[in-house]
Amino acid sequence: MLKFYFNGAPNPNKVALFLEESGLPFEPVAVDTRKGEQFKPEFLKVNPNGKVPAIDDDGTFVFDSNAILLYLAEKTGKFLPANRAQLLSWLMFIATGLGPYSGQAVHFKHFAPKELDYANNRYQFEAQRHYKILDDHLASSRYMVGDSYSIVDMAFWGWARMAPFVLGEETYAKYPNVKQLVDEISARPAAARAIALKDKFTFKAEMDDEARQIMYGHLKTRAA
DSSP states (O other), X not given: OEEEEEOSSHHHHHHHHHHHHHTOOEEEEEOOGGGTGGGSHHHHTTOTXXXXXXXXXXXXXXXXXXXXXXXXXXXHTOSOOSOHHHHHHHHHHIIIIIHHHHHHHHIIIIISOTTOXXXXXXHHHHHHHHHHHHHHHHTSOSSSSTTSOOHHHHHHHHHHTTHHHHHOTTHHHHOHHHHHHHHHHHTSHHHHXXXXXXXXXXXOOOOOHHHHHHHOGGGXXXXX
C-alpha cells in the first residue's frame, strides 16, 4: 500500500486532499518536523531533501507536493485537466511562486526577528503579487484550469486556505475570487477529511528553542 509521509502543513494537505478525493488506498505516516523526524535516515531514503510530503508507492519514491500530485493524477487518471499546457503552467506557478513566497512570508511575518523589515516587506510584496495574479485569473475561470476541478486546484488550496495567516486577516476581502474557490474546495467532504488526518496523530505543538534549532538550520550554521 502507498505510504504517505505527512504532517498538517499546507504542502502535505494538498496531497492528502488528492488521496481523499481519489479514494486511493494509503497508509499515513506521521513525520513530526518539530522533533526532527524528517532527518531520520529511513525518511531521507524517501526524500533526501528532508521535507514532507513524500510518498513510497511500492518502492517508487516521490517528493515535493506538486510532483506527487502530478504523479498520482497520471497514475490514477483522475483530476487531470485536458489542457496540459495550462496544467503545467499553473502547477509550476504554484510550485515555484505561490508556495515558496507564501512560506517565506509566513516566516518573516511570524517567526523571524521583528527588525528584519526589508525581508518581511519583500516577501509580503511577492506573496501579495502572486495572490493578485491568481485572483485576476479566477475572475474569468471557475477553476484554475478551465471548468474542471483538478490537481491544480488542490495545489492552490493547500496554501490559499492559509492566506489570512500568510498576509493578514484582510486578505480574502482583497482577493474575493481566491476566497470563492477556497470556500468551494473547503466545503468538499474530502477536504474536511484531509484537514482532519493530522488529528489521528500527536504532533509537537510548541515552537520552542529545540524546535527552532531543528526547523531553522541557519540558526546553528552561519552561511554568509
